[in-house]
Structure formats: structure tokens, C-alpha cells
Amino acid sequence: MEKEDYTRAVEDQNKAIDIKPDNPNPYFNLGMIYEKKGEFNLAIENFTKAIERKIDFAGVYNHRGVVYRDKKKDYETSIQDFTKAIELNPNSADEYYNNRGIAYRKIGEYERAIE
Numbered sequence: 001m002e003k004e005d006y007t008r009a010v011e012d013q014n015k016a017i018d019i020k021p022d023n024p025n026p027y028f029n030l031g032m033i034y035e036k037k038g039e040f041n042l043a044i045e046n047f048t049k050a051i052e053r054k055i056d057f058a059g060v061y062n063h064r065g066v067v068y069r070d071k072k073k074d075y076e077t078s079i080q081d082f083t084k085a086i087e088l089n090p091n092s093a094d095e096y097y098n099n100r101g102i103a104y105r106k107i108g109e110y111e112r113a114i115e
Contacts, residue, residue, distance in 0.1 A: 001033050010030065024049075027049040028060050028063075030042075030043075031067075032063065040072060043067050044067055057088075058092075061084045061096075062082065065081030075103045082097075082100035
């Protein structure tokens, strides 16, 4: 992925899934690859699969929330994802709070954004 060889990166992640389909990490990685490729529905789909395999994976909720907010303009769903990330990892949630605040700002809920 870092080399922007997305075809090979997708192939490698799919091989990892074939080996261990319950592992959330390849799905998370696929979500990141598809996000970089601009294939946002596939990014969301793979982030969701990662969540289904490890429900307490706060970072995946955050990344999926960013795609919903910035690419799909679905601010309500992004707020739900950021809130879930905060619930799962409250001690390291600075980025999640910031992302949720941006989403609140986008829908005009300025007091909630400030909070």
C-alpha cells in the first residue's frame, strides 16, 4: 500500500483472509487501500467486516467514520462511529473527539462541536 501498488496490496490482503478469515486486520487494511483508491463503498464494506470480526476495534470505527463524514457526507452515521470509537477507547480518544466535533460542525451543531 505504501508503494501505491494497490493491486498487489489487495491480493496480499485477500490471501491473508483466505488463511485466517476471522482476522479483522486484513479487512481493516483493505478498507484503508480502498479509501486511498477512492472506492469508498468498498472501504466502508471492509471496515464493517473488520468490525464484525472484532467489535472492540476502535480505530476501525474512526476510519469508517471519516469515510462517512468526508466522502459520503453522512454526518449522522459518522457521529455514531466516532462515538463508538470513544466508548471503546476513552483514554486515547483525542482524535475521535476531534473527528466527531468536525462532524457536528458540518451539521451546524456548534455547541456539541465545541463540547
